[in-house]
Amino acid sequence: MLHEILLSLSGQQSSLFSFQTEEDAVSEESFPLLSPPEKALLASLARLSRLHARLQAHTALICSTHASVICRAVSTAIRSHHLGAFQKKILEVEKAILVEDSGYVGGYGIVPLATVVGEFAPWTRRLEWLWEVVRFILPTEKKKHTQSCTGAGLIDHLRRESHTGYIDIEEIVLDLIGAAETAWMRQLSTWLLYGNLPILGKGDFFIQEADTKENEGPVSTVQFTIHTQLIPQFVSSHTAASILFIGKTLNLMRAKRSPTGHTPDGLLTSPVTLQSEHISHLAGLKSPISASELSNTVDSIRTSLSQSTLSKLLPLPKILEILSLLHNFLLLQRGEFATALVLHADARLRERQRGPESSSARHVSNSVDGLAIKEGDVATTLTKTWAELYSLQNEEDPVDDELDLARELVRLSLKPRDHGQNPGFSGAAAADPVAETSNTPFDDLLFPTSTSLSVHVRPPLDLFLSAADISIYSKMHSYLLGIRRAQIRLGDLWKHSPLRRSHPSPWGPPRSNSRFGQSRLQMGRQRENARTSKMRAIWATGSASLFVLSEIGSYFQGEVINESWQHFRDWIEAGVSDSPPSTSRPGTATSSKARRIGLATNEQSEDEPGAAPRRHDPEALTAAHRQYLYSLVQSLFLNDTPFTKALRDLLARIDHFIALVIRLEIIQRNMDLESDEGVVDALVDYASEERGVWNALRAARADTERGINEVIARLQDIDDSRTQEGRMMFQPTANTTGSWMVGHMNGCSFRPRKAAGVDRLLMKLDFGTARN
Numbered sequence: 001m002l003h004e005i006l007l008s009l010s011g012q013q014s015s016l017f018s019f020q021t022e023e024d025a026v027s028e029e030s031f032p033l034l035s036p037p038e039k040a041l042l043a044s045l046a047r048l049s050r051l052h053a054r055l056q057a058h059t060a061l062i063c064s065t066h067a068s069v070i071c072r073a074v075s076t077a078i079r080s081h082h083l084g085a086f087q088k089k090i091l092e093v094e095k096a097i098l099v100e101d102s103g104y105v106g107g108y109g110i111v112p113l114a115t116v117v118g119e120f121a122p123w124t125r126r127l128e129w130l131w132e133v134v135r136f137i138l139p140t141e142k143k144k145h146t147q148s149c150t151g152a153g154l155i156d157h158l159r160r161e162s163h164t165g166y167i168d169i170e171e172i173v174l175d176l177i178g179a180a181e182t183a184w185m186r187q188l189s190t191w192l193l194y195g196n197l198p199i200l201g202k203g204d205f206f207i208q209e210a211d212t213k214e215n216e217g218p219v220s221t222v223q224f225t226i227h228t229q230l231i232p233q234f235v236s237s238h239t240a241a242s243i244l245f246i247g248k249t250l251n252l253m254r255a256k257r258s259p260t261g262h263t264p265d266g267l268l269t270s271p272v273t274l275q276s277e278h279i280s281h282l283a284g285l286k287s288p289i290s291a292s293e294l295s296n297t298v299d300s301i302r303t304s305l306s307q308s309t310l311s312k313l314l315p316l317p318k319i320l321e322i323l324s325l326l327h328n329f330l331l332l333q334r335g336e337f338a339t340a341l342v343l344h345a346d347a348r349l350r351e352r353q354r355g356p357e358s359s360s361a362r363h364v365s366n367s368v369d370g371l372a373i374k375e376g377d378v379a380t381t382l383t384k385t386w387a388e389l390y391s392l393q394n395e396e397d398p399v400d401d402e403l404d405l406a407r408e409l410v411r412l413s414l415k416p417r418d419h420g421q422n423p424g425f426s427g428a429a430a431a432d433p434v435a436e437t438s439n440t441p442f443d444d445l446l447f448p449t450s451t452s453l454s455v456h457v458r459p460p461l462d463l464f465l466s467a468a469d470i471s472i473y474s475k476m477h478s479y480l481l482g483i484r485r486a487q488i489r490l491g492d493l494w495k496h497s498p499l500r501r502s503h504p505s506p507w508g509p510p511r512s513n514s515r516f517g518q519s520r521l522q523m524g525r526q527r528e529n530a531r532t533s534k535m536r537a538i539w540a541t542g543s544a545s546l547f548v549l550s551e552i553g554s555y556f557q558g559e560v561i562n563e564s565w566q567h568f569r570d571w572i573e574a575g576v577s578d579s580p581p582s583t584s585r586p587g588t589a590t591s592s593k594a595r596r597i598g599l600a601t602n603e604q605s606e607d608e609p610g611a612a613p614r615r616h617d618p619e620a621l622t623a624a625h626r627q628y629l630y631s632l633v634q635s636l637f638l639n640d641t642p643f644t645k646a647l648r649d650l651l652a653r654i655d656h657f658i659a660l661v662i663r664l665e666i667i668q669r670n671m672d673l674e675s676d677e678g679v680v681d682a683l684v685d686y687a688s689e690e691r692g693v694w695n696a697l698r699a700a701r702a703d704t705e706r707g708i709n710e711v712i713a714r715l716q717d718i719d720d721s722r723t724q725e726g727r728m729m730f731q732p733t734a735n736t737t738g739s740w741m742v743g744h745m746n747g748c749s750f751r752p753r754k755a756a757g758v759d760r761l762l763m764k765l766d767f768g769t770a771r772n
Helices: 003-007 035-066 069-098 111-138 150-159 167-194 237-256 275-283 291-313 318-332 333-353 357-362 364-372 375-391 401-409 467-493 515-574 588-595 618-635 640-676 686-723 758-771
Strands: 209-216 221-225 411-416 451-455
Touching: 003 035, 003 111, 035 069, 035 111, 069 111, 069 150, 069 167, 069 333, 111 150, 111 167, 150 167, 167 237, 167 401, 209 237, 209 275, 221 237, 237 275, 237 291, 237 618, 275 291, 291 618, 318 401, 318 411, 318 451, 318 467, 318 515, 318 618, 318 686, 333 467, 364 686, 375 401, 375 411, 401 411, 467 515, 467 618, 467 640, 515 618, 515 640, 515 686, 686 758
Parallel strands: none
Antiparallel strands: 209 221, 411 451
8 A cells, every 4th residue: 555655645646545536535445444543644645645736737737828937937946846855755755665764664564654644744734835826826716807926926925925933834935935036037137237128928027118109210219117016015116116217228228229330319329338247236136135135236236327328328418408498388487488379379269260250249259169179270379389489589689499499399289088197107007106186177278179288208318207207297287377378368358448448539529529429428428437337346356366366376486386496406406516515405485595696505405414415317317306396296286186176167267257258348349339330230139148248247257256265265275284284395195106206216315395385375365355
């Protein structure tokens, strides 16, 4: 019977254990003379036999079919090393029995069954644990909505299993962790050393190609994204971002290197000669990999790469140039651009809306909502905007290089409504985490269809600016432009002369000296006095709306955007200057002005006392820029859904209010022509239409004032909540993860500027509304 036991333990079919009976049972037909104690002893060996056979079959299936290289490496380690050790133990027991070792063979050549069972007893726990591992990799029962095991998931599972009280299990776990991490490091080294995605197991690596490609240049540039669900837990967000940055840089250098050895656009793409140094860094990592050691290794590689290549690939002037363009055009620092864009967009809408005079006289201006806007309309609007900006220059002004660059890179295009969601960290992990911005749309204010003003980022600047960054800039542009557009349209109401005074002017002598002339003058005065009396409330509401929007816009542009940009630019320039860097600790507007005029150039950051000035590497600049962008999102209240909703409602009510005022002017002009000049339109009853517009104006006026009160009330709530919680304007939310990496920038010393409190804005608004 011993040979049957050893054969069955080796995974061979044996008549001792029947696979047709219940689990761990001994065949009664082959060995009917076994006693109950012997059957009980053989039950544990039957369990081992079945586990061994199943492990052999299941690991072979994993090694041949599983998509993850890491899972296949772990399965191979189980099959070759641990099951091989079990097979070796079987051979040792068999050899000891054959040579009649006294430890196994007793008197008269009897081999006690309990001795054999005791030799294999520790292996029951080990094989049971290994069986659980292989079933975790490839479940035996296929369930609905069950995702296949990934390499990152297996590594995390093995690390959790290493916390056990069994020494032998811990040794097995550490060995499997070593095999898994070795396979993962091979994938990582391919990306870190050459910028190539791994050939084997490409779909299991946390960096993958994006769905879109940029083909505008001579060479198509592949975009890469991070899939957060494929990142092992020992890889921090900062480390993952650094890994992506390094690989993208190497990939870009290889893609831009022309076959003839000449590089277009002066792009430095010389081969990296530090691979041996990088390999030594990676070889120094020992399993199990520590998160801090991996982070230090990646930072060392990034630093050496930055010092050798990236400083020439992404020079500081080029970074400042694109940041200045974003600040001036998308954040509306150049006011003439916003004004021209709004005026030409409105002119284009009027052209599309223009029809027979009688038809236009019957419809309120809100009918633009039904217009079908095409790509040609927005392209024409942007073209005319550039033409107007160029016309503002004269021969004495120097050439505006920034305007030329903006004309080349800035795009105004239509976008579908469902495109308004937050940009994602990757195509798989759909949410962009830096700025959980409000979903309230502002992109349909310039045109009745959603439009987006963006900047085309060309390589190598895509290493610094991601698609998520540009998407946030576009959303801030729509937000700020909506406020600026309402200000412009409200201010234009005062340019309508017939609404403010008698226009055209009344008759003068000699016609006014006649009895008919005096009668007409008296009738005109009565009419003007009645209209002026009614319009006082309208002008008061328009003035209050303009005041509120002007104060909010001034706070956003002056205190938030301009001061934050100045603080960020000073930090960038301090990182490359020979003088000690000025403090990056956020301060007030007064302190920031003092730094700009040189009164605080020698002040050191309190967070880093005595820190020596050092050059900012490109990834540190990327990290600082994302913190700067996140602080803008919070300071502009773009992540506060109640405020953005209240502001959006106010802008819509103001548009309706302005449309009714303009409509009233058209009706009154036609009434004056009818009564004064005898120009009669028999199809239109202007008197009844005037009464209807006045009723609508009173309702619109009440809605507008209600919207103003809602916006101010929400600002008061924001001020109260941030005062009570002690919340900083640039403090990231608790669930901020992903590409923005806010709060995880280990190598970034930048701290965004803290804007002045909302209480200052509220004081101005309260004072202004009290006067009104």
